[in-house]
Amino acid sequence: MEGLMTLFADPTVWAALMTLIVMEVVLGIDNLIFISILSNKLPEGQRQRARRVGISLALIMRLALLSTIAWLVGLTAPVFDLGFQGAPGAHGEPSFETEFSWRDLILIAGGLFLVWKATKEIHHNADPNPNDDLFDSPSKTLTFGAAIVQILMLDLVFSIDSILTAVGMTDHLPVMVIAVIVAVVVMFVAADPLANFIHHNPTVVMLALGFLLMIGAVLIADGFGVHVPKGYIYAAMAFSAAVEGLNIWSRRRQAKAAAARGEAPSGITSGE
Structure with a gap:
């Protein structure tokens, strides 16, 4: 306790905490948009529970990752190299990385999943009664368990991105824990109003799906070393x-x- 009092007596720690909270809340918007869209595909009686379970899993995953920071930082170490250089960029450096870490692979996989999911949902919204089976209506097949599994997959991607951002901004574990908890509490408060707003405004659904497409593309680019x-x-x-x-x-x-x-x-x- 005395250590925490000493730590938070430093004004720079408070500045880092406020900055990190803002960053974590902003990064949580991506996660929240996906949870809102996916939960709205469920029957009305299951939507709020799915959102609460999804956000709770996000909190558990972030706190679990914080307890294994040394392992998490190790995810940024290269695991293989394709052995060639990307085309030169504007300043002569390779336009993309050919060394890939586990973090890169997770970001690429998560980005591809987001692009696939958003494209599928856009197709369904544009053509609610498709003739082919490839894009069958998600509302007919999505179950509570399937929604939670998909939310869990994206929670993992966003949690790793979130915690690595926190590690890069401060060395103090209590500051990271407080920032993560505050950000997830904000997600809890905003989840139902955001999901209801998206549900009652169909044009917002398409806009949110466009956001998910853009976020997926950014995750893929980040995995290839192109930092937007x-x-x-x-x-x-x-x-x-x-x-x-x-x-x-x-x-x-x-x-x-x-x-x-x-x-x-x-x-x-x-x-x-």
């Missing part, structure tokens, strides 16, 4: 979300104006 600054990604997501927010606000104003004139609002359901 996260600030660019989240700035693009925030801009797109702001534009869609203006569209929703405009549609609701048109619906109210139409209702005041006694007209049926075009393209807007009565439940919106």
Whole structure:
């Protein structure tokens, strides 16, 4: 206890904690969007439980990884090399890495899964009654157990990314633990409102799936050593979300104006 008091008496530790909490919350947005979209495919009575189980698994996984930091850091060590150099980039360096660590392989696998899942969901939303069996309706086949397995797979990818980010920002384990717990609590609070908002606004579903496609592509690029600054990604997501927010606000104003004139609002359901 005295060690913790001494640690948190240092203002730089508080600055690191605040910065890390913000970073963990931002990184948790990706995880939360996926959990929200996947849980909305379940029957209504199972959705909240799936979200809570998924976020709880994310917390357990992050804390478990924090307890094995030495092993986790070892995941960044190369395990094999393809033996050739990528094409030169703008500054003469290889455009992508040919040495791959376990972290790289996990990020690539997670990115491919995200791209596949988002593409499948976009196909289903664009064509709810497909004729071929390859893209059968997820809502007919997805069970609670299958949803939890998929959430667990992405929890692993996002947890490794999250904890490695934390390790790179501070050497103090208590600071990492507090930041992770606070970020997951924020996810718990935001999960139901976000999922309900996505469910009641169909255009937001497509936007969120587009986010998942972009996040999947970034994970794949990161696995190949092409590091896209996260600030660019989240700035693009925030801009797109702001534009869609203006569209929703405009549609609701048109619906109210139409209702005041006694007209049926075009393209807007009565439940919106």
